Amino acid sequence: MAEIVYAAGIPHAPAIVGLFSKAPPETQKVVEDTYNGLVRELKAAQPDVLIIFANDHLTNSRISAYPDFLIGMAEKHAGPHEWFKPWIGCRDYVAKGSPEVAAALFRGMTKRGIRMNAERRNLNFDDNISVPVTLMDLDTSGIAIVPVLQNCTVPPFPDQHRCYAVGQAVGDFIRNDLPVGMRVGLIGSGGLSHEPGGARYYFIDEEFDRWFLDLCASGDHRRLLKELTIERMEASGSGGTAELLAWVVVQGAIGERVGHSFGYTIHKDFRCGVGAVSWPMMAA
Amino acid sequence: MGFENFDPSLAGHDLVQDLKWDKELRALFACDEAAVLDRYALRPEERKAIEERDFRTLYDLGFHPYLGGQLARFIYGNDAGGGAITAVNKLVESLQRKGTST
Numbered sequence: 580m581a582e583i584v585y586a587a588g589i590p591h592a593p594a595i596v597g598l599f600s601k602a603p604p605e606t607q608k609v610v611e612d613t614y615n616g617l618v619r620e621l622k623a624a625q626p627d628v629l630i631i632f633a634n635d636h637l638t639n640s641r642i643s644a645y646p647d648f649l650i651g652m653a654e655k656h657a658g659p660h661e662w663f664k665p666w667i668g669c670r671d672y673v674a675k676g677s678p679e680v681a682a683a684l685f686r687g688m689t690k691r692g693i694r695m696n697a698e699r700r701n702l703n704f705d706d707n708i709s710v711p712v713t714l715m716d717l718d719t720s721g722i723a724i725v726p727v728l729q730n731c732t733v734p735p736f737p738d739q740h741r742c743y744a745v746g747q748a749v750g751d752f753i754r755n756d757l758p759v760g761m762r763v764g765l766i767g768s769g770g771l772s773h774e775p776g777g778a779r780y781y782f783i784d785e786e787f788d789r790w791f792l793d794l795c796a797s798g799d800h801r802r803l804l805k806e807l808t809i810e811r812m813e814a815s816g817s818g819g820t821a822e823l824l825a826w827v828v829v830q831g832a833i834g835e836r837v838g839h840s841f842g843y844t845i846h847k848d849f850r851c852g853v854g855a856v857s858w859p860m861m862a863a
Numbered sequence: 864m865g866f867e868n869f870d871p872s873l874a875g876h877d878l879v880q881d882l883k884w885d886k887e888l889r890a891l892f893a894c895d896e897a898a899v900l901d902r903y904a905l906r907p908e909e910r911k912a913i914e915e916r917d918f919r920t921l922y923d924l925g926f927h928p929y930l931g932g933q934l935a936r937f938i939y940g941n942d943a944g945g946g947a948i949t950a951v952n953k954l955v956e957s958l959q960r961k962g963t964s965t
Contacts, residue, residue, distance in 0.1 A: 597943025637929055638883070642876045662883050665942040703884070732929055734866050776932025777865050778958035780951050817865035818928045850951070 581757035583750065585624035585764035586833045586858040587617055588795060588826030591633065591710040592770045592851040597668030602846050606853075609844035613855045614714045616841040620857055621715065621722075626764035628677050628723045630684070630749070632829060633707035633768035634822035635728035639698075645733045646696035648688075648745070651726040652681040658704035658712070667706050669713040677723035680757065684725060687752035693745055695727070702726060711768050722764070731769070731822040739807050742824045743800070746831020753832070767829040769822035771852035772815040783845050784815035788852035791823065795856040798837040800830060819851070826856070833858055870925025874904040875913060879930040882937050892937060918957040 595610050602610070638660065640646060656674045659667055678699070685697040704712075708726050712718055730736045737745070753763050771791065772784035794803055807827065812820040830836075838858035845852055878899070882889050892899045900910055912921040916938065918931055935954040940946010 593943065601944070637880070637927070637933075641880055642871045642927065642930075660883075661886065662889070662941070666936070666947055668943045733871070733927070734869055774865070774928075776928035776930070776935075776954070778955060780932070780955050813865070848948075 580754045580759060581761035581763050583753055583765060583833055584762045584860050585621055585626050585629070586829050586860055587620070587765075587855060588767040588769070588823070588829060589617060589711055589855045590770050590851070590853045591706045591768045592773070592849050592853060593667040593706040593710065594849040594851070595853060596710055596713070597666070598848050601848065606844045606846040606849075609842040610853060613841040613853065617855060617857060618715050620859070621720075621764065624762070624764060624861060626722055626762045628680050628725060628761070629717065629764040629766060630680070630725045630727060631708060631711065631766045631768055632727045632729055632825040634731040634825060636705050636707055637732065638703045638705050638707070639728060642733055645730055647730045647737050648693075648695040649702070649728045650681050650685050650695055650697040651676065651702045651728070652678050652685070652697050652699045653701045654678055655701070656704065656708070656724060656726060657701055659709040660703040660705060663705040663709070667709055669709050672709070672712050672718040674712050674718040675721070675723045677725055680723070681725045683756055684727070684749075684752060687756045688748060691748040691751065693748050702728060707768055711766060729825060729828070731824050732818050736821070737824065738809050739804050739824060739827050742827040743804055743831035746828040749828065750832035750834070765829045765832055767826035769825040770819065771823070771854055773819035773851035774816035775819045775850070777817050777819075779816065781847060781850055782816060783847075783850070783852050784820075785845055785852065787811075787815035787820070788854060789843060792840045792843060792854045792856055795826060795830065796838045796840055798835045798858075800835050803827070803830065830858075833860065836860075865922075865928040868923055868925045869927060873906070873909060873925055875909050875921070875934075876927060876930055878903050878905070879934050879937070883933065889937065916953065916957060918954050919960050922958065
């Protein structure tokens with residue numbers, strides 16, 4: 580059986596790259612501490628492959644035919660998509676893919692009654708994958724990535740219960756379908772409270788953000804599923820905050836486990852709260 | 864909330880998706896917006912709202928806010944430290960003007 584050796588929920592707001600240099604020093608420090616901590620733990624975990632769940636942000640499919648989960652099966656994942664380059668401000672990258680693990684995931688989810696879509700082309704990546712890849716140097720790490728872009732914003736989208744069930748199926752797939760000895764990392768890529776495109780574009784719900792980070796770190800999944808409703812996330816930033824459902828998928832895969840945050844920061848121009856939670860897997 | 868009026872059937876959603884994916888269409892939109900709008904089965908009130916940069920009305924018609932934010936960037940600019948900030952401010956200014964949603 581394969582093993583989950585790394586699990587984290589991380590932010591991907593484009594402004595933490597493009598507007599980083601204009602942010603106050605205390606904000607920059609939290610961003611740097613967060614990503615430095617994530618990278619330090621990733622290197623220690625030494626995964627062979629990282630499965631990254633992230634909001635698709637309407638970047639790959641039309642609303643009229645919108646998948647809830649889209650697996651990237653390409654051999655290489657290049658990004659960011661050209662239109663997003665000036666908006667994010669990150670460097671270009673080509674990350675190694677794993678068509679084998681991606682295909683196995685597609686089969687494994689189908690076998691477990693989870694409908695996912697999959698494409699062999701290089702998917703379009705915006706900040707969802709581009710920010711973690713470039714800030715964690717995943718393209719030069721030698722670690723293969725399998726992006727799974729999910730619907731967090733086109734109603735009706737999978738709620739916390741469905742995402743958790745998907746995560747449980749992913750965990751079962753890793754443990755039972757992937758090769759013995761394979762080391763697998765999981766990332767849920769999604770920002771804290773934000774409302775992209777909404778009337779409250781500059782609104783950041785600090786109370787929600789701190790509550791959510793503490794809840795995720797507590798490992799109390801009964802509370803997570805009861806309290807992290809779509810309504811609660813929408814109230815804290817419509818159309819954006821619900822991408823935290825990517826973190827729920829990861830927590831479903833690893834089960835109840837205590838984690839830790841690397842700090843939290845607010846900066847108005849980021850238009851999103853910034854924080855991450857990592858769940859140590861090695862010492863369990 | 865932003866999805867109370869959401870109407871997935873609006874043709875303007877496809878307009879934004881195509882502008883993202885098609886560099887040539889984007890260039891045409893910049894120099895001849897009407898020619899691009901002519902290609903889509905926009906409802907008269909939907910087209911009028913786009914032409915008048917009236918995001919409030921567009922959202923009240925059911926436009927998806929995430930794509931609305933991107934439409935603003937096609938119009939006002941897309942670079943992190945400049946045009947994208949103008950786009951956000953223009954969008955918010957329009958959305959806070961009137962209406963009931965978001």
